[in-house]
Amino acid sequence: MREITYEQAATEAIQEEFRRNPRTVHMSTDLAADLQQEFGPDRIRVTPIAENSFVGASIGLAGAGFRTVSNLRMATFGFVAMDQMMNHAAKITYMFGGQAKFPVLYRMTVGAGFSGAAEHSISPYSMFMNVPGLKIILPTTPYDVKGLLKTALRDNNPVISFEHFLLGGMKGEVPEQEYLIPFGKACIRRKGSDVTIVALAKMVYSALDAAEELAARGISAEVIDPRTLVPFDREAVIKSVKKTGRLVVVDEACQTCGAAAEIIAMVTSDKGAFRKLKAAPARVCGLDIPIPFSPPLEKFAIPDAEKIVKATRGVMR
Amino acid sequence: MLAIRRFEERVAQEVYAGNVPGFVHSYIGEEAIAAGVCLNLDRQDRIVSHHRGHGHCIAKGADMKKMMAEIYGKKTGYCKGKGGSMHIADFSIGMLGADGIVGAGLPIATGAALAAKLEGKGKIAAVFFGDGACQEGEFHETLNLASIWKLPLLFVCENNHYGVNTSAKYSLGAGEITRMPEAYHIATRSIDGNDVETVYQAAAEAVAQLRKGDGPYFLECKTYRWHKHFLSEGLEDLRPKEELEAWKRKCPISVFESRLIREKILTEGKAKRINARIMEMVEDAHDFALSSPYPLPEDALQDVYSA
Numbered sequence: 001m002r003e004i005t006y007e008q009a010a011t012e013a014i015q016e017e018f019r020r021n022p023r024t025v026h027m028s029t030d031l032a033a034d035l036q037q038e039f040g041p042d043r044i045r046v047t048p049i050a051e052n053s054f055v056g057a058s059i060g061l062a063g064a065g066f067r068t069v070s071n072l073r074m075a076t077f078g079f080v081a082m083d084q085m086m087n088h089a090a091k092i093t094y095m096f097g098g099q100a101k102f103p104v105l106y107r108m109t110v111g112a113g114f115s116g117a118a119e120h121s122i123s124p125y126s127m128f129m130n131v132p133g134l135k136i137i138l139p140t141t142p143y144d145v146k147g148l149l150k151t152a153l154r155d156n157n158p159v160i161s162f163e164h165f166l167l168g169g170m171k172g173e174v175p176e177q178e179y180l181i182p183f184g185k186a187c188i189r190r191k192g193s194d195v196t197i198v199a200l201a202k203m204v205y206s207a208l209d210a211a212e213e214l215a216a217r218g219i220s221a222e223v224i225d226p227r228t229l230v231p232f233d234r235e236a237v238i239k240s241v242k243k244t245g246r247l248v249v250v251d252e253a254c255q256t257c258g259a260a261a262e263i264i265a266m267v268t269s270d271k272g273a274f275r276k277l278k279a280a281p282a283r284v285c286g287l288d289i290p291i292p293f294s295p296p297l298e299k300f301a302i303p304d305a306e307k308i309v310k311a312t313r314g315v316m317r
Numbered sequence: 318m319l320a321i322r323r324f325e326e327r328v329a330q331e332v333y334a335g336n337v338p339g340f341v342h343s344y345i346g347e348e349a350i351a352a353g354v355c356l357n358l359d360r361q362d363r364i365v366s367h368h369r370g371h372g373h374c375i376a377k378g379a380d381m382k383k384m385m386a387e388i389y390g391k392k393t394g395y396c397k398g399k400g401g402s403m404h405i406a407d408f409s410i411g412m413l414g415a416d417g418i419v420g421a422g423l424p425i426a427t428g429a430a431l432a433a434k435l436e437g438k439g440k441i442a443a444v445f446f447g448d449g450a451c452q453e454g455e456f457h458e459t460l461n462l463a464s465i466w467k468l469p470l471l472f473v474c475e476n477n478h479y480g481v482n483t484s485a486k487y488s489l490g491a492g493e494i495t496r497m498p499e500a501y502h503i504a505t506r507s508i509d510g511n512d513v514e515t516v517y518q519a520a521a522e523a524v525a526q527l528r529k530g531d532g533p534y535f536l537e538c539k540t541y542r543w544h545k546h547f548l549s550e551g552l553e554d555l556r557p558k559e560e561l562e563a564w565k566r567k568c569p570i571s572v573f574e575s576r577l578i579r580e581k582i583l584t585e586g587k588a589k590r591i592n593a594r595i596m597e598m599v600e601d602a603h604d605f606a607l608s609s610p611y612p613l614p615e616d617a618l619q620d621v622y623s624a
Contacts, residue, residue: 048465055424
């Protein structure tokens with residue numbers, strides 16, 4: 001099968017969906033050259049550096065029957081548009097009693113590990129999980145980003161795609177023929193029987209590295225990539241924990257009030273899963289500090305395979 | 318205008334009687350703007366409103382019954398009781414909703430204007446906002462976006478001179494609001510927002526330009542609200558009394574009605590009959606709201622997402 005990069009796969013998803021539906025508009029502060037060449041400057045628009053206004057414009061377009069993709073580049077820039085995302089995009093379907101649909105897709109990069117320092121590195125998805133009305137996806141492979149973005153572009157709700165900054169150039173197999181990946185369906189990246197490791201975003205790869213090392217020590221880890229946070233595939237995680245009896249959740253985001261806490265609460269408040277637990281679940285998260293610049297500081301702040309191995313061995317005792 | 322006035326008076330009466338939940342921002346005193354602008358709009362033109370939005374809804378042709386029911390939090394309201402006074406919307410008539418965050422409707426309206434431009438049928442969008450919104454960053458972003466994209470967007474600034482109790486003289490460094498759209502090369506006019514004929518004529522010229530695709534247009538309509546920021550016994554009104562009295566003498570409705578009678582376009586008898594008919598509509602709307610059921614508590618779980 002052919003291999004393309006994560007970013008190429010994302011572009012293909014937009015191209016295919018924009019061909020299907022002419023009432024689509026793309027907005028970004030940088031020119032999306034491939035898209036503009038095919039769809040023209042009316043639909044592929046370069047915006048001023050004014051995140052709040054072009055995110056707001058996407059809502060107005062949606063209210064008028066268009067679908068939009070707004071590429072905010074980094075999640076930290078997305079914070080500039082919090083009013084429009086949190087107060088409006090998330091709420092107006094509900095606030096207006098479901099009179100209209102608001103199909104908007106916001107793409108933002110997340111993560112750390114590239115010495116971007118605090119204002120270019122963050123994984124803020126749990127903040128958005130706390131605001132009902134948004135769907136949240138975390139594509140981790142070229143195959144997934146294409147399938148999930150295509151689904152996002154057919155969904156009738158605001159969808160935020162959080163894409164790890166360091167995955168953009170990653171290559172992977174993506175079939176030529178069309179496919180979609182439904183929201184709320186986790187992917188078991190590695191099968192195992194002793195412990196369930198749920199890993200988010202790029203941490204899926206660190207968890208797979210850790211699982212390899214754990215296997216060498218005789219521990220069989222199952223690695224689950226939820227792929228979407230809202231909706232979340234609760235059943236897949238609970239089923240796995242019922243089988244393994246142990247849970248480790250890995251997330252690069254800060255630990256406090258993070259997605260990992262929610263996932264653990266989800267499992268431990270399920271009576272069936274709780275009864276099967278052989279050890280207290282563990283979290284391996286980013287430290288509760290802004291992401292520092294200097295490489296040794298940054299490495300210390302975020303999880304890696306070594307930290308995951310350590311935490312997993314902890315729950316195995 | 319009169320329909321908005323009578324509707325708002327009825328709502329205010331019920332708010333002060335303690336019968337309406339939440340915050341209600343009265344449009345009384347500013348009716349000429351919604352009426353004068355919306356008379357120039359077609360059903361397919363889209364508007365975006367704000368927290369003081371009842372007037373825009375009525376002027377765009379919304380159903381008073383569903384409005385009143387929404388204000389009471391009833392299931393039969395426009396938003397099934399999920400929005401209330403500040404968030405009435407009717408997408409079927411191009412009323413894309415009222416937003417409760419000052420200035421936030423402006424970016425949303427640029428999207429509606431872009432949609433109109435892409436559809437290429439000469440439709441336009443209009444956004445209503447106040448002097449308070451002109452203090453927000455979203456205001457400047459929107460002026461800039463509408464200007465560089467030449468959007469068919471009518472900015473209708475309802476300058477009532479106060480953000481709650483803070484004078485725009487204090488909070489607007491530019492002094493005159495019109496200096497800001499002018500800086501973005503947007504066609505701009507400042508008019509008496511209490512004179513419905515002036516508003517109507519100015520909006521007609523603006524809308525004609527917008528339909529030609531000449532880019533955005535900014536209308537500053539100077540006006541004054543008669544009530545406090547929102548209707549509440551507890552909220553103080555620190556604006557000078559004599560200022561309010563002076564503006565009340567410029568009542569958009571009585572000034573216009575007197576002119577029509579003076580020019581023999583309207584008789585006092587006809588004016589009374591129009592008033593009676595409107596009173597009846599408002600009472601019907603109120604009866605409808607009162608007799609409508611509340612939503613079921615568990616209806617709260619619906620409409621978070623669209624299918």
